[in-house]
Amino acid sequence: xxxxxxxxxxxxxxxxxxxELKLSDAFFTKCDKIALExxxxxxxxxxxxxxxxxxxxxxxxxxxxxxxxxxxxQKHMDDLKxxxxxxxxxxxxxxxxxxxxxxxxxxxxxLLYEELTREECETIREKDGYRTGHKDGLAEGRAEARxxxxxEMKKLGRPLEEIEQLTKLSLEEIxxx
Numbered sequence: 001x002x003x004x005x006x007x008x009x010x011x012x013x014x015x016x017x018x019x020e021l022k023l024s025d026a027f028f029t030k031c032d033k034i035a036l037e038x039x040x041x042x043x044x045x046x047x048x049x050x051x052x053x054x055x056x057x058x059x060x061x062x063x064x065x066x067x068x069x070x071x072x073x074q075k076h077m078d079d080l081k082x083x084x085x086x087x088x089x090x091x092x093x094x095x096x097x098x099x100x101x102x103x104x105x106x107x108x109x110x111l112l113y114e115e116l117t118r119e120e121c122e123t124i125r126e127k128d129g130y131r132t133g134h135k136d137g138l139a140e141g142r143a144e145a146r147x148x149x150x151x152e153m154k155k156l157g158r159p160l161e162e163i164e165q166l167t168k169l170s171l172e173e174i175x176x177x
């Protein structure tokens with residue numbers, strides 16, 4: 001659950017029952033012409049909203065009830081971990097997600113209790129970007145080294161087929177050097 005002091009959860013709780021979101025609305029810069037628009041229907045499945053889809057899907061309804069109980073507990077307990085633990089016990093007793101919570105209660109605790117701050121999310125994103133850039137840079141460096149080696153071999157008069165075999169470059173790439 002990504003949250004900045006629970007702000008996202010509060011925002012979602014106040015969302016309309018149903019709404020359409022457009023991908024283009026998320027752009028910082030507005031475009032004059034949109035070639036393709038993605039539109040999604042978002043349904044607020046918070047327990048107290050009573051969305052029709054909850055009556056059609058038992059598991060989703062039970063999940064919604066579970067999250068509702070966690071939130072209600074947190075109002076009275078002021079301790080998220082204790083609120084989740086109590087919600088797990090109450091739901092198992094009520095038969096809400098009973099089998100799932102019996103098997104995976106510890107994982108549910110970890111997932112719901114683990115909150116990432118915006119700064120932590122940005123740090124993770126930066127590290128991922130660094131790894132991707134590093135990997136791409138290494139690949140480009142290796143490709144450049146193969147081209148340099150092929151050029152030197154070509155200057156020495158080595159057969160193109162031999163250069164191709166050793167450098168793994170195509171004959172067209174070698175000829176273009």
